[in-house]
Each structure stands twice: as C-alpha cells, then as structure tokens.
Amino acid sequence: NHALLWLRADLRSSDNTALNCAIGSGLPVIAIYISTPMQWYQHHISGRQVDLIERRLKVVKQQLNDINIPLLVLECDDFSTVPETIIQLCQQHKISAVYCNRQHGWNEKQRDIAVEQALITHNKYWHCSDDYCVVPPGQVVTLQQQMYKVFTPFRTAWLKQFLQHNYQPTTNSDKVMFSQHCLNLINDNLDDNASFKPFNYSKQDSLLWPVDEQAIQQRLQMFCETKAEYYQQQRDFPAIDGTSCLSPYLAIGALSARQCLAALIETQPQCVEINSHNGAFVWLSEVVWREFYNHLLDDCDRLSKHQPFQLYTHNIQWLENSDHVRAWQQGQTGYPIVDAAMRQLAATGWMHNRLRMISASFLVKDMLCDWRIGEQWFMQQLIDGELASNNGGWQWAASTGTDAQPYFRIFNPTTQSERFDADGEFIRQWIPELESVPDKYIHAPSLWSGFSRVDYPLPIVDHKQMRLLAIDSYKQAKIWH
Numbered sequence: 001n002h003a004l005l006w007l008r009a010d011l012r013s014s015d016n017t018a019l020n021c022a023i024g025s026g027l028p029v030i031a032i033y034i035s036t037p038m039q040w041y042q043h044h045i046s047g048r049q050v051d052l053i054e055r056r057l058k059v060v061k062q063q064l065n066d067i068n069i070p071l072l073v074l075e076c077d078d079f080s081t082v083p084e085t086i087i088q089l090c091q092q093h094k095i096s097a098v099y100c101n102r103q104h105g106w107n108e109k110q111r112d113i114a115v116e117q118a119l120i121t122h123n124k125y126w127h128c129s130d131d132y133c134v135v136p137p138g139q140v141v142t143l144q145q146q147m148y149k150v151f152t153p154f155r156t157a158w159l160k161q162f163l164q165h166n167y168q169p170t171t172n173s174d175k176v177m178f179s180q181h182c183l184n185l186i187n188d189n190l191d192d193n194a195s196f197k198p199f200n201y202s203k204q205d206s207l208l209w210p211v212d213e214q215a216i217q218q219r220l221q222m223f224c225e226t227k228a229e230y231y232q233q234q235r236d237f238p239a240i241d242g243t244s245c246l247s248p249y250l251a252i253g254a255l256s257a258r259q260c261l262a263a264l265i266e267t268q269p270q271c272v273e274i275n276s277h278n279g280a281f282v283w284l285s286e287v288v289w290r291e292f293y294n295h296l297l298d299d300c301d302r303l304s305k306h307q308p309f310q311l312y313t314h315n316i317q318w319l320e321n322s323d324h325v326r327a328w329q330q331g332q333t334g335y336p337i338v339d340a341a342m343r344q345l346a347a348t349g350w351m352h353n354r355l356r357m358i359s360a361s362f363l364v365k366d367m368l369c370d371w372r373i374g375e376q377w378f379m380q381q382l383i384d385g386e387l388a389s390n391n392g393g394w395q396w397a398a399s400t401g402t403d404a405q406p407y408f409r410i411f412n413p414t415t416q417s418e419r420f421d422a423d424g425e426f427i428r429q430w431i432p433e434l435e436s437v438p439d440k441y442i443h444a445p446s447l448w449s450g451f452s453r454v455d456y457p458l459p460i461v462d463h464k465q466m467r468l469l470a471i472d473s474y475k476q477a478k479i480w481h
C-alpha cells in the first residue's frame with residue numbers, strides 16, 4: 001500500500017502540512033502534480049507563472065527524491081478529468097490514502113469535492129489540510145460567527161489567534177527518519193528521472209526569479225534582517241527596493257506564509273506587539289492582508305465568479321473603449337507613472353504594490369472601465385497572480401469590495417506620481433522616450449514646451465473630467481439599487 005501526496009499550490013518539501021500528514025501515515029509515499037493547461041487558460045494564469053511552476057517542480061522533484069518520494073507529473077486538460085485520473089493512479093500503484101492542502105477558489109473546491117466522492121466510492125481515505133494561510137479560513141470570525149468585512153478588526157482577531165496557537169513551520173528532522181524507513185519500499189518502476197515533459201502551455205520566461213530552496217530562503221532572511229525594519233518608510237516608493245518581492249513564491253507555495261512570519265519574528269520580535277506600528281509590524285500586516293483576502297474568497301463564493309462584493313456596483317454603467325484599454329495595457333496612456341507601471345508588468349510579470357493601486361484606479365476611475373477587464377489582464381501578466389489577492393486588490397481599487405476605497409476618493413495619477421516617484425527615477429527607467437523631459441515636467445510631460453519633440457502620447461483622458469463622471473456613475477448605481 002502507498003499514500004499519495006497531491007501537490008497543488010504548495011510546491012515545497014519544507015513546512016508542507018500535506019506532506020507531513022502523508023509521511024505520518026507510515027506508508028511509503030508517492031507524490032503527484034497534475035498540470036491542467038485548459039483550466040489555467042480559463043483562469044488566465046500567466047505564462048510566466050506556469051514557467052515558474054515548471055522550474056520549481058524540478059527542484060521539488062529533487063527534494064522529494066532525496067527523501068525517497070518519487071514525484072510524477074501528469075496532465076489533465078481541466079479539472080473535470082482529475083477525479084478519474086486520481087482513481088486510475090490509486091489502482092495502478094495500490095494507493096489507499098490521498099493527502100493534499102486545501103485551495104480556496106470555487107472551482108478548486110468543486111474539483112476537490114468530486115475527487116473526495118470518487119475516493120470514498122473506491123474505499124480510499126482522503127485528507128485535505130489547511131496550509132495556504134497561517135490561520136485557517138473560517139477560524140477568524142466575529143462574535144456572530146461571521147467573516148469580518150473590514151480589515152482592521154480582522155487583523156486584531158487574527159493576531160489574537162496567531163499568538164494563542166503558536167503557528168510554527170515544521171522542520172525537516174522527521175523526514176530524514178522517514179526517508180530511511182521507506183528506502184526499500186518505493187516502487188522502483190516509477191520514473192526517478194529529475195526531468196518531466198514540459199507543460200503544454202504558452203510560457204514566458206520566469207528566470208528573474210530563482211527557484212532553488214536556498215535562494216528563496218535567503219531572500220526571506222535577507223529581507224527580515226535588513227529591510228523589514230525600514231519597510232514602513234520605503235514600501236511605497238517603486239524606485240526603492242524596499243519590499244520583499246516574495247509574492248511569486250507565496251503564490252505557488254514555494255514558500256509558506258508560516259515560514260515568512262517565523263523568520264520575521266526571529267529577527268524582529270517586536271513585530272507582534274499589537275499597534276506597535278514598526279516597520280516589521282507593517283510587513284506582518286501585509287501578510288495578514290493575504291490571509292484576509294483568502295479567508296474572504298473561501299467565505300464568499302461569488303468572488304470566484306466575477307461578481308462584486310458590493311452588489312449595488314452591478315449597476316455601474318462602464319464605458320467600453322477598446323482603444324483606451326489597449327493604451328493602458330501597452331503603457332501608452334500619456335500618464336507616465338501608469339505607463340511605467342504597465343511596462344514593468346509586461347516586461348517582468350511583476351509590479352510594485354503602489355503602482356498596482358495607481359494603475360488599477362486609473363483603469364476603473366479615469367477610464368471608467370469595468371474592473372474585471374483589468375483583473376483579467378493582471379492575472380494574464382502577473383508572475384504572482386493569485387485569485388484572492390488579485391480580486392481583492394481590484395475590488396479595493398474599484399470600490400466594489402469589502403474594505404474598499406470609498407468611490408468618491410479617487411487617486412490623482414499625477415499627484416500620486418509626484419509623491420511616490422518624486423524625481424521620476426522609476427518613470428525614466430521604463431519610459432526611455434522621456435529621457436530629455438526636465439524633472440519638473442516628468443509627471444505631466446505634455447505641459448512641457450518641448451513636448452512636440454518627444455515620441456510619447458498625449459493623455460488619453462482628462463483626469464478632472466473623468467473623476468466627476470466616475471463619481472456620478474457610482475452615485476447613480478447606488479440610486480438604482
């Protein structure tokens with residue numbers, strides 16, 4: 001008999017709850033990963049993230065091999081054929097128990113229900129652990145047992161749970177014993193080779209992000225030791241390397257949120273003092289935002305179904321201007337901070353958080369474009385694309401979400417640019433056409449007398465005018481509701 005470890009968004013062998021449970025079963029373990037190209041396409045997963053997954057899986061295959069667990073990489077077109085694939089595998093390799101970590105999107109949950117039912121029918125054991133968040137969804141609730149709708153009280157309640165339960169990452173010592181235990185038990189007709197068939201998906205290279213364990217752990221350690229302290233002062237300036245850049249790893253589970261917080265607490269123990277508001281506490285809070293959005297996704301199915309959290313916003317009359325959308329996607333809006341951000345996204349698959357807020361707000365409030373168009377574009381581009389945080393971020397910017405920006409408080413892209421990229425360093429990095437523009441005009445180059453010599457578009461919209469139109473559209477939507 002074997003146990004099956006089914007890897008999904010948890011591509012690591014350290015601090016992986018499902019792996020620990022599979023090992024704990026005492027059975028020799030076989031691991032699988034199932035690529036689902038058509039499902040990825042339907043979920044708009046970026047070619048960069050798929051490339052990152054593929055590269056990371058090779059590392060995980062090696063890590064698992066080192067503890068005598070073979071990893072098979074299979075393909076199903078989409079989630080619908082996953083149950084029968086797993087049943088076949090169970091029969092082929094005499095698998096009696098399947099272990100995995102829970103995912104919180106609606107389609108993933110439906111897939112798991114179908115797999116569980118198929119396994120029960122075939123008399124197999126199914127165990128799904130909570131692992132993607134530090135505190136499991138459903139455990140941070142109000143006195144009325146409801147999910148929090150606002151972040152700050154959620155964070156207070158979350159911290160209380162976190163401190164009470166002492167959520168610690170697991171270490172590898174048990175695994176060494178296990179690997180010796182099952183050294184001779186592994187079925188030797190399984191492919192032990194470190195390579196597997198490349199994923200059948202249109203990929204884009206993700207090489208900016210190393211995938212070996214040491215590089216990832218070092219990045220975390222280095223951030224906690226040298227940058228976490230200054231995070232509060234530096235995190236909003238895209239020209240400064242002040243954030244951790246760990247989101248691609250957290251999104252695919254190459255790193256766990258527990259590992260992040262354990263490293264933070266070890267180097268910055270003061271970070272868990274409630275309301276201490278030091279840099280490290282602010283970083284911890286960002287990890288809690290990730291938890292908040294994942295708990296919400298788990299609680300509220302409509303977030304997985306292209307629906308707004310605030311139902312009245314269904315009535316907003318969006319403008320449909322495909323030329324404007326194309327200009328936004330290509331970084332040709334005539335607003336340098338937005339264009340620099342969108343070009344960074346296209347070139348690297350990553351965008352700084354402040355810029356995600358500015359460019360999302362621009363699409364929704366300055367172009368009055370449906371936020372779902374932006375949400376989809378981000379997902380198709382981002383290396384750290386994650387349904388919960390991307391949807392949460394977009395619904396925040398569009399004022400359609402839980403804790404959203406009030407609809408009448410609208411970012412002015414030019415003043416945001418002046419505040420957060422004062423000398424235009426980030427803008428110049430991504431828009432070489434603006435090299436000759438004097439600093440004074442870098443945020444609004446069309447106002448410069450020499451603009452006609454610059455190969456850069458005029459602003460595609462007038463901020464003041466669009467701001468009023470946006471406020472009016474939200475107001476009308478509220479009245480009709």
Ligand code: FAD
Binds near residue numbers: 286352
């Ligand atoms: P750090 O500042 O170092 O933060 C540490 C970690 O905390 C991040 O890696 C991330 O996991 C989490 N985090 C930080 N900020 C947020 C936040 N606002 N919401 C949720 N989690 C957060 N994040 C994603 O991981 N995937 C997405 O698809 C995504 N889409 C977004 C779309 C929009 C419109 C907005 C406004 C934000 C989005 N974010 C998303 C959140 C945030 O921008 C990124 O997590 C962050 O920029 C990643 O950089 P970092 O790793 O250096 O973050």
